[in-house]
Amino acid sequence: MKPSKLMVHHYIINGVRRIGMNALDICATFGRAGWFLVQSLNWGKGFKAPLSRLVYQVYNLGVLSLPIILVSGLFVGMVLALQGYHILVDYGSQEAVGQMVALSILREFGPVVSALLFAGRAGSALTAEIGLMKATEQLSAMEIMGVDPFKRIMSPRLWGGIICLPLLNLMFCVLGIYGGALVAVDMLGIYEGSYWANMQGSVEFYGDIVKGVIKSVVFAVVVTWIAIFQGWNALPTSMGISRATTQTVVQASLAVLGLDFVLTAVMLGGF
Amino acid sequence: MISKRLEISVGVFVIAGILALVVLAFNASGLNFTDKDQRYILYARFENLSGLSERAKVSLSGVTIGRVVSIELDTEDYVAVVKMAIDKNVPLTTDTSASILTAGLLGEKYIGLSVGADEETLMNADEIEDTQSSIVLEELIGQFLFSRSE
Amino acid sequence: MGNCVVLKNVSFRRDGRLIFDDISLNIPKGKVTSILGPSGTGKTTLLGLITGQLKPDSGEVLVNNLSVPDLSRQALFELRKKMSLLFQSGALFTDMTVFENVAFALREHTQLPEHMIRDLVLLRLENVGLRGAGQLMPSQLSGGMARRVALARSIILDPDLIMYDEPFTGQDPVSKGILVKLIRALNKNLSLTSVLVSHDVEEALSISDHVYVLSHGQVIASGTPEALRENTGSELQQFLFGLPDGPVSFHFPAKPLSEEVLA
Numbered sequence: 001m002k003p004s005k006l007m008v009h010h011y012i013i014n015g016v017r018r019i020g021m022n023a024l025d026i027c028a029t030f031g032r033a034g035w036f037l038v039q040s041l042n043w044g045k046g047f048k049a050p051l052s053r054l055v056y057q058v059y060n061l062g063v064l065s066l067p068i069i070l071v072s073g074l075f076v077g078m079v080l081a082l083q084g085y086h087i088l089v090d091y092g093s094q095e096a097v098g099q100m101v102a103l104s105i106l107r108e109f110g111p112v113v114s115a116l117l118f119a120g121r122a123g124s125a126l127t128a129e130i131g132l133m134k135a136t137e138q139l140s141a142m143e144i145m146g147v148d149p150f151k152r153i154m155s156p157r158l159w160g161g162i163i164c165l166p167l168l169n170l171m172f173c174v175l176g177i178y179g180g181a182l183v184a185v186d187m188l189g190i191y192e193g194s195y196w197a198n199m200q201g202s203v204e205f206y207g208d209i210v211k212g213v214i215k216s217v218v219f220a221v222v223v224t225w226i227a228i229f230q231g232w233n234a235l236p237t238s239m240g241i242s243r244a245t246t247q248t249v250v251q252a253s254l255a256v257l258g259l260d261f262v263l264t265a266v267m268l269g270g271f
Numbered sequence: 272m273i274s275k276r277l278e279i280s281v282g283v284f285v286i287a288g289i290l291a292l293v294v295l296a297f298n299a300s301g302l303n304f305t306d307k308d309q310r311y312i313l314y315a316r317f318e319n320l321s322g323l324s325e326r327a328k329v330s331l332s333g334v335t336i337g338r339v340v341s342i343e344l345d346t347e348d349y350v351a352v353v354k355m356a357i358d359k360n361v362p363l364t365t366d367t368s369a370s371i372l373t374a375g376l377l378g379e380k381y382i383g384l385s386v387g388a389d390e391e392t393l394m395n396a397d398e399i400e401d402t403q404s405s406i407v408l409e410e411l412i413g414q415f416l417f418s419r420s421e
Numbered sequence: 422m423g424n425c426v427v428l429k430n431v432s433f434r435r436d437g438r439l440i441f442d443d444i445s446l447n448i449p450k451g452k453v454t455s456i457l458g459p460s461g462t463g464k465t466t467l468l469g470l471i472t473g474q475l476k477p478d479s480g481e482v483l484v485n486n487l488s489v490p491d492l493s494r495q496a497l498f499e500l501r502k503k504m505s506l507l508f509q510s511g512a513l514f515t516d517m518t519v520f521e522n523v524a525f526a527l528r529e530h531t532q533l534p535e536h537m538i539r540d541l542v543l544l545r546l547e548n549v550g551l552r553g554a555g556q557l558m559p560s561q562l563s564g565g566m567a568r569r570v571a572l573a574r575s576i577i578l579d580p581d582l583i584m585y586d587e588p589f590t591g592q593d594p595v596s597k598g599i600l601v602k603l604i605r606a607l608n609k610n611l612s613l614t615s616v617l618v619s620h621d622v623e624e625a626l627s628i629s630d631h632v633y634v635l636s637h638g639q640v641i642a643s644g645t646p647e648a649l650r651e652n653t654g655s656e657l658q659q660f661l662f663g664l665p666d667g668p669v670s671f672h673f674p675a676k677p678l679s680e681e682v683l684a
Contacts, residue, residue: 148498
C-alpha cells in the first residue's frame with residue numbers, strides 16, 4: 001500500500017511535534033533542577049540553623065567515604081608510577097616519574113576519580129535516602145509541619161558534599177603521590193631525592209594544586225546536586241527509587257567526565 | 272542526637288583534609304613561604320634559551336641552589352633576560368659563568384653555574400656577565416653536515 | 422462559631438483529568454467533619470489543597486480566612502504551624518527515635534529549653550498511651566502504634582486544625598477503636614477542628630458532627646450522620662452500606678468480555 005501524501009505529512013508533523021515536546025521536557029527538567037539547586041543552596045537566614053546537621057552530613061558523606069578514597073588513591077599512585085616508569089625508562093628519563101605521577105594525580109586523577117567514587121559511594125546513598133523519605137511521605141510531613149525540607153534536608157546534604165569532596169580529593173592526591181613514591185623509590189630503585197625534586201620542580205601550587213581543588217569543588221556541586229535532585233524527583237515506588245539511584249551514578253559520572261574536559265580546556269587556555 | 276565520637280571523627284576528617292593540602296603544598300610543589308628572606312636575585316642574559324622555562328633549576332656542581340623566577344625579552348638587544356633566585360648561603364664570585372644545560376638527552380633544561388676565582392661576590396640584583404646559550408641540536412647537526420660537504 | 426476551612430467553587434485537574442468539579446465545602450470550627458467517598462475520588466487531593474501543597478485551577482480555598490493559594494511561601498509555612506496532617510502511612514522520620522519524632526516540630530519552631538521539650542513530648546505521648554515507647558525506633562513499632570506516634574507528633578504544637586488521611590485503613594478492630602476514641606477525645610480536650618478523610622464509613626460516621634460525601638468530583642451528599650443514613654440517594658446508599666454493584670460499577674470500563682476473550 002502506498003502511503004498517501006496526507007499520511008506522509010502526518011508523520012512529518014508528528015515527528016517534529018515529538019522533537020519539540022522532548023526539547024520542552026528537557027528544558028523544563030533543567031529549569032526545575034536549577035530552581036532546585038538555588039533552593040538547596042539556601043542554608044537559611046543568617047546561618048542560624050544548627051551546625052550539627054552539617055556535621056552529620058560531613059560524617060555521612062565524607063568520613064564514611066574515606067576508606068574507599070584512600071585505598072583507591074594509594075593504588076592509583078602505585079599503578080601510575082609503575083606504568084610511568086616503564087614508559088620513561090625507554091627515554092632514560094625515569095627520574096621524571098615523580099613529576100609524572102604528581103602532575104597526573106593533581107590535575108586529573110585526584111579530582112576525577114575521587115568524584116566518580118564519591119558519586120558511587122555517597123551520591124547513590126543520598127538519592128536512595130531522599131527517595132525513600134519522599135516515598136514514605138516524610139518530606140510532605142515535614143512540609144506540613146511548617147519545616148522547609150530544602151533547608152532541613154537538602155541544604156545540609158548539598159553543603160556537606162561541597163565540603164567533603166575537595167577534602168577527599170586532597171587526601172586522595174597525598175596517598176597517590178606517596179603510593180607512587182613507594183613503588184618508584186622502594187620497588188624500582190629511583191633515587192628518592194630526584195623523585196621529590198623533579199616533582200617540586202614542575203608542580204605549581206596555584207597552577208596544579210589549586211586548580212585541582214577548583215575542579216573538585218565544581219564536581220562536588222554537580223554530583224551532590226544530581227544526587228539530591230534525583231532523590232527528590234524519584235517516583236515514590238521501589239522501582240522509581242532504584243531507577244533514580246542508577247540515574248544518579250550514570251548522570252553524575254558522565255557530568256564529571258564531560259565537565260572535566262571543559263574545565264581542563266578552560267584552565268589550560270590560560271585562566 | 273549526634274554523638275561525641277561522630278563529631279570528633281568529623282573534626283579529624285576536616286583537619287586531615289587541610290593537612291593534606293599543606294603536605295601537597297610543601298612536598299609536591301615545593302612551596303616555600305620564606306623564599307624572599309633566604310634568597311637573592313641574579314640576572315643573566317642569554318642569546319637563546321631553547322626551552323628553558325620558569326621554575327627551572329639553577330645548579331652548581333650538580334646541586335640545586337636556586338630556581339628561575341621569570342624570563343623576559345630585552346627588546347633593545349633582543350636577548351633573553353633570566354631572573355634567578357639563589358640561596359643566600361651560596362655566595363657566587365663576580366666571574367661566575369652560567370650556561371643552559373640539558374638533563375639527559377631529552378630531559379629538562381636547567382642553568383648550570385661554575386664559579387671563578389675572583390675575591391668579590393655577586394650582590395642582590397647583580398648580573399652574571401659570562402653566559403653561554405644552550406646547544407641547539409639542529410644547529411649542531413647543520414654545522415656537522417656543512418663541514419662534511421666541504 | 423465560624424468556619425475554619427472554606428472551599429468555594431473549587432475545580433482541580435490533574436493530567437487533564439477533572440478531579441474536582443466546582444465543589445464547595447465548609448468545615449466548621451471545633452467540630453469533627455468527615456469527608457467520605459470511594460477510593461480514587463481525590464480525598465487526599467482535597468487535603469493537599471487545604472495545606473497548600475496543591476493549587477486549585479479555579480475557586481477559593483480559605484483557611485482561617487486566609488486564601489491559601491495566594492500566600493507567599495513564608496506565610497504558607499507560618500500558616501502550616503497551625504495545622505497538621507496525619508498521613509496514611511504515619512510518615513514518621515525513620516532515622517529518629519519516637520521521642521525525637523514527637524519533639525521535631527518543637528525543636529524546629531521554638532527555642533524551648535530541653536527539660537520543657539521533654540515534659541511536653543512525654544505529655545503528648547501519654548495522650549496517645551505510648552509514654553513508655555519514647556526510646557524505640559519507628560521500625561520497632563506496630564502499624565497502630567506508629568499511627569498513634571504520628572498523632573502525638575501532629576498535635577505537639579497545639580494546632581487549630583488537624584486533618585486525618587485515612588486513619589483507619591489497615592488497622593485491626595482494637596486499634597480502630599483506640600483511634601476513634603483518641604480522635605474524639607483530642608477534638609474535645611484541645612478544642613481542635615478535625616477533618617477526617619476516610620472510606621471507613623462506620624467509624625467515620627460514629628465520630629463526626631458533619632459529613633460530606635464525594636463522588637466523581639462532586640459533593641453528592643452532606644449533613645449530619647443521622648441525616649445521611651436516612652438519605653435515599655442510590656449512589657450514597659451503595660457506598661454507605663457497601664453494596665458491590667449499583668450506580669458505581671464493579672467493573673472498570675472495558676470492552677465486553679465476550680469480545681476480548683473469545684475473539
